[in-house]
Amino acid sequence: MGRLAELAGDGDDEKSRTFVFEDEGHTLGNILRSIINHYPDVEFCGYTVPHPAESKMHFRIQAKKGRAIDILRQGLEDLSKVCDHTVHTFEMAMEDYQDQMQLNAS
Structure with missing residues (x-):
């Protein structure tokens, strides 16, 4: 991830x-x-990409x-x-797939 900053003008x-x-x-x-947006303490959450060139x-x-x-x-x-879980699930599925391929090749 790149750098993170706060936009000026939000006050105190x-x-x-x-x-x-x-x-x-x-x-x-x-x-x-x-x-x-699923958090109960959040009133609003959104994002914008101000310009495609930036x-x-x-x-x-x-x-x-x-x-x-x-x-x-x-x-x-x-x-x-969530990302860790996704990677773990993918790796487990790949192992299962490779095991099945080896069984089918036998």
């Missing part, structure tokens, strides 16, 4: 923040938005309670767990 309210992800786009934005994504979180940065951190941790 830690419940609402817009984060800027450098070198990221719809792939990260869509799945992260999907995960975070390699950045703006990610907005508005919380009912808590800090937006903590919600983002939890979302990234949960996304990492």
